Amino acid sequence: xxxxxxxxxIGAAAGSAxxxxxxxxxxxxxxxxxxxxxxxxxxxxxxxxxxxGAGLAGMSAALELRNAGYQVKILEYNDRPGGRNWTLxxxxxxxxxxxxxxxxxxxxxxYLNPGPWRIPYHHRALLDxxxxxxxxLEPFTQVNYAAYLHSAKAFGGKPRxxxxxxxxxxxxxxxxxxxxxxxxxxxxxxxxxxxxxxxGAMREWGALDQNYEYKKGLLTSERRxxxxxxxxxxxxxxxxxxxxxxxxxxxxxxxxxxxxxxxYEFQSAIFQPVGGMGxxxxxxxxxxxxLIEYNAKVTAIKQDDHGVSVVYQDTKAGGAARxxxxxxxxxxxxxxxLSQIPVAVGAPMKSAIDALYYDSSIKVGLQFKRRFWExxxxxFGGMSYTDLPNALIGYPSTGYFxxxxxxxxxxxxxxxxxxxxxxxSPEERVRKTVEYGTQIHPQYATEFEHGVxxxxxxxxxxxxxxxxWTPELRAKHYDDLCAIDGRIxxxxxxxSRLPAWQEGALLSSLDAxxxxxxxxxxx
Amino acid sequence: MRGPSLIPAMMLAMVLGLAAVGVDHAQDxxxxxxxxxxxxxxxxxxxxxxxxxxxxxxxxxxAYPALAGDPRLAAAIYPLTVVLNGQRAMPPIGxxxxxxxxxxxxxxxxxxxxxxxxxxxxxxxxxxxxRPPSTEEPE
Numbered sequence: 290x291x292x293x294x295x296x297x298x299i300g301a302a303a304g305s306a307x308x309x310x311x312x313x314x315x316x317x318x319x320x321x322x323x324x325x326x327x328x329x330x331x332x333x334x335x336x337x338x339x340x341x342g343a344g345l346a347g348m349s350a351a352l353e354l355r356n357a358g359y360q361v362k363i364l365e366y367n368d369r370p371g372g373r374n375w376t377l378x379x380x381x382x383x384x385x386x387x388x389x390x391x392x393x394x395x396x397x398x399x400y401l402n403p404g405p406w407r408i409p410y411h412h413r414a415l416l417d418x419x420x421x422x423x424x425x426l427e428p429f430t431q432v433n434y435a436a437y438l439h440s441a442k443a444f445g446g447k448p449r450x451x452x453x454x455x456x457x458x459x460x461x462x463x464x465x466x467x468x469x470x471x472x473x474x475x476x477x478x479x480x481x482x483x484x485x486x487x488x489g490a491m492r493e494w495g496a497l498d499q500n501y502e503y504k505k506g507l508l509t510s511e512r513r514x515x516x517x518x519x520x521x522x523x524x525x526x527x528x529x530x531x532x533x534x535x536x537x538x539x540x541x542x543x544x545x546x547x548x549x550x551x552x553y554e555f556q557s558a559i560f561q562p563v564g565g566m567g568x569x570x571x572x573x574x575x576x577x578x579x580l581i582e583y584n585a586k587v588t589a590i591k592q593d594d595h596g597v598s599v600v601y602q603d604t605k606a607g608g609a610a611r612x613x614x615x616x617x618x619x620x621x622x623x624x625x626x627l628s629q630i631p632v633a634v635g636a637p638m639k640s641a642i643d644a645l646y647y648d649s650s651i652k653v654g655l656q657f658k659r660r661f662w663e664x665x666x667x668x669f670g671g672m673s674y675t676d677l678p679n680a681l682i683g684y685p686s687t688g689y690f691x692x693x694x695x696x697x698x699x700x701x702x703x704x705x706x707x708x709x710x711x712x713x714s715p716e717e718r719v720r721k722t723v724e725y726g727t728q729i730h731p732q733y734a735t736e737f738e739h740g741v742x743x744x745x746x747x748x749x750x751x752x753x754x755x756x757x758w759t760p761e762l763r764a765k766h767y768d769d770l771c772a773i774d775g776r777i778x779x780x781x782x783x784x785s786r787l788p789a790w791q792e793g794a795l796l797s798s799l800d801a802x803x804x805x806x807x808x809x810x811x812x
Numbered sequence: 813m814r815g816p817s818l819i820p821a822m823m824l825a826m827v828l829g830l831a832a833v834g835v836d837h838a839q840d841x842x843x844x845x846x847x848x849x850x851x852x853x854x855x856x857x858x859x860x861x862x863x864x865x866x867x868x869x870x871x872x873x874x875a876y877p878a879l880a881g882d883p884r885l886a887a888a889i890y891p892l893t894v895v896l897n898g899q900r901a902m903p904p905i906g907x908x909x910x911x912x913x914x915x916x917x918x919x920x921x922x923x924x925x926x927x928x929x930x931x932x933x934x935x936x937x938x939x940x941x942x943r944p945p946s947t948e949e950p951e
Contacts, residue, residue: 366873386862386870586873625901626874646903649861705844705908711861746861749872752901 323414323792326421327799329357329806336809339364339599339613341590342621343581344372345791346780346798348573349418350619351580353802363577364585364601364613366750370577371570372621373404373751374791377654377741378565385747389715394656394739398688399696401654402566403743404754405791406683406698407431410558412792414799415569419562422572429561430686432550433671439729440676443541448673448729451547453533456496456512458544460503461535463495471501505531546674554790561686569791585611587622590632592776617809619801621781621794623647624770625752634774641766645783647753649707650745653679653700653722657736660688660695665732672698677725678706694738699726703754711744718742756783771797778805845908851920854913858905859921867925874901880925888933891918892941906942911935 338354340347343365355361377383379395395401407429408415419426434455437448469475470487479487488501496512497503510516510529517528538544549555562568574581588610589600597618600610620627624645632639662668662684670686683698699722702710710718719740727733745754758767771784780794780801787793848857856865862876863869869878884890895914898904906914915933922929 386872386876387864388870622873628900629874643900646898646901649903705846708858708861708905709846712857712859744861749870749874752862752872752874752876757903 337615339615346621346794370574374570376565376567414795426560429559430670437673438543463491467491467501637769641770650754651710655699655740661732755789851916854917911938
C-alpha cells in the first residue's frame with residue numbers, strides 16, 4: 290500500500306484528525322523552525338527592496354530588511370496594514386467582490402476575525418513578533434467540555450455536551466478493550482505482564498468500575514456530568530447521569546469532533562491578541578509607518594539585469610499609472626492575484642504561480658443582545674460543532690461575564706458548504722447562519738441583532754482564503770515558487786509548508802529575506 | 813476517488829481549525845457533493861459566488877472574468893475544461909460534480925447571459941474530458 294492510500298484508509302476509518310496525526314508523523318505537517326530573530330550580517334551598501342503586500346509576510350520582510358540597512362518600500366492594495374491579519378469592528382465598512390458593502394454594527398469592543406483567530410504556542414515566529422511589537426496576548430480556548438456537539442440526524446436534533454460524548458466514547462472503547470484483553474483476545478499482541486497494566490489503564494482512562502464496565506454512576510458522572518451536581522447542606526445528593534449507549538453514540542457520529550483538540554495546532558496553550566487578531570497587523574503598520582504606500586494596485590512587475598520596476602495605480606487618488614523601482618523585489622501578492630498580473634519571471638516560477646487556486650472559506654460573526662451561551666449554557670469560550678452547513682459556533686475567549694451584547698462566530702466552514710455560502714448575498718449568509726444556529730441555541734430566535742459575513746472567494750485582495758496545495762503540486766512546483774528568480778522572490782503562506790497559518794507566512798518571509806541577503810552580499 | 817486529492821484538502825481543514833471544525837466533517841467539506849442538479853441551480857448555488865449573479869464578473873486586486881457574452885464559450889471544450897481542471901484562480905470545481913451536473917452547468921452558461929450556443933455538452937463528453945486519475949504521490 291502506498292502512502293496516499295494509507296492516509297485515505299486512516300482518514301476514512303478514523304476521521305481526519307487521526308489522519309492528520311499520521312501525516313505529521315510522516316513529515317507532511319510540521320512545527321515552526323523558528324529559532325530567533327533573523328540575523329542579516331554585513332552592509333547591503335544602500336541596496337533597495339520593493340515589497341509587494343503589507344500582510345505579515347511583507348511587513349516582517351520590511352522590518353528585518355530596514356533594520357539591516359536596506360532601503361525599503363511596501364506597496365499595499367488595501368488602505369490598512371495586515372492583509373489577512375484582519376479584524377472587523379463596529380463602524381468598519383467592508384465591500385466584497387461584486388459590490389456588496391457591509392457596515393459592521395458591532396458594539397464597542399466586539400469584533401470578528403474573518404481570517405486567522407488563534408496562535409498555537411509553538412508558532413514561535415509569530416509569538417516573537419508579538420513580543421517585539423508589544424502586542425498583548427490572552428488565552429484562546431479551543432476545547433470546551435461544556436460546548437455542544439450537534440447533528441441534525443442524531444438525538445432528535447438535540448445537541449449533546451462535548452463532555453458527555455467525550456466521556457462516553459472513551460468509556461465504551463475502554464470497556465471493549467478491557468473485555469478483549471480479559472478474554473485473551475489480545476494475547477498475540479499484548480504480553481501477560483502488559484495485560485495487567487493495560488487493564489488498569491483502561492479503568493483509569495475510561496472511568497470503568499471494578500468489573501471493567503462503563504455504566505451509570507457517580508464515577509462516570511464525574512466525567513460526563515451529573516443530572517444534579519453535588520451540593521451543600523440538605524440538598525446535596527448528586528444525581529448520576531445516563532451514559533449514551535454505544536450503538537447510539539457510534540451511529541450519532543458526534544465522536545467525529547472529539548479529536549480536534551488532540552491536533553498539534555489545537556493543543557493548549559493557544560493565544561489571541563487582546564482586541565482582535567488585527568492588532569498584529571496594526572502594530573507592524575505603526576512600526577513601518579511611511580514605508581508603506583496604501584491603495585496601490587499592482588498592474589505589472591518587470592525586471593532586468595539592473596533592477597525591478599513595478600507599475601501600480603493609486604486606487605484612491607486615481608490618475609496615471611505610477612512606477613516604483615528597486616534593486617530587488619519581495620512579492621507577497623497571493624498567487625490567485627499574481628497569476629493575473631504580467632510578471633517578468635521565468636517559466637518555472639510562472640507555472641508555479643498559475644498552479645495554485647485559493648480555497649473557499651466563510652466566517653460569519655453574529656451579535657446577540659446578551660451572552661446567553663455563558664449565562665444560560667455555561668459555555669465560556671471554545672467551540673461547538675455541527676453537521677449543519679455552518680459547521681462550527683465559536684464562542685469569544687474574552688470579555689467573559691460582560692453585561693450587554695456579545696459576538697460569536699456563527700459559521701466557519703470550507704469546501705462545499707463554503708462555496709454555497711459564497712454564492713449568497715451577505716444578508717442571506719447571515720440569515721442562514723442564524724437559522725442553523727437556532728437549532729443548537731434556541732436563544733438565537735430572540736437574542737439575535739445583526740451580523741457580518743466574509744466569504745473568502747469574495748475578498749477582493751485574495752480571491753480565496755489560502756493557496757491550495759496537493760502533494761503532486763508541491764512535488765512539481767513548490768521549489769520553483771520559492772526560488773529567487775533574477776531579482777524577484779515570492780513570500781507568503783503559499784510559499785510555506787504551513788499553509789494558511791500566519792506562522793507559515795512569517796517563516797516564508799524570513800527564509801526569503803535570508804536568501805536575498807546572501808545574494809546581495811555575494812554581489 | 814473523484815476530485816482533488818482528499819488529503820491536502822483535509823490537511824488544510826485541520827490546519828485552519830476548521831479542522832477543528834471538523835475534524836471529520838472535513839470529509840464532507842472538501843470532497844463533498846453538491847445537491848443542485850439543474851444548470852440554473854448549480855450556477856446560482858456555486859458559480860455566482862465569483863462570476864456574480866448576472867455573470868458580469870467582478871474586479872478587485874484581481875478579477876473574476878465575465879461569462880456574459882464571453883466569446884471563449886463558443887467552443888464548449890473551453891468552459892468544460894476550465895470547470896473540470898480549473899485555471900489559475902479558478903478551482904477545479906467539476907471534480908466535485910457529477911458528469912450530469914458539469915454538462916448541465918456548462919450548457920446553462922452557454923445559453924444564458926447573452927450566450928446563445930446551440931450545441932450541447934453531454935455527460936458522456938464530460939466523462940471523456942475528465943483528466944485521468946491523478947498520479948500517486950511519489951514515495
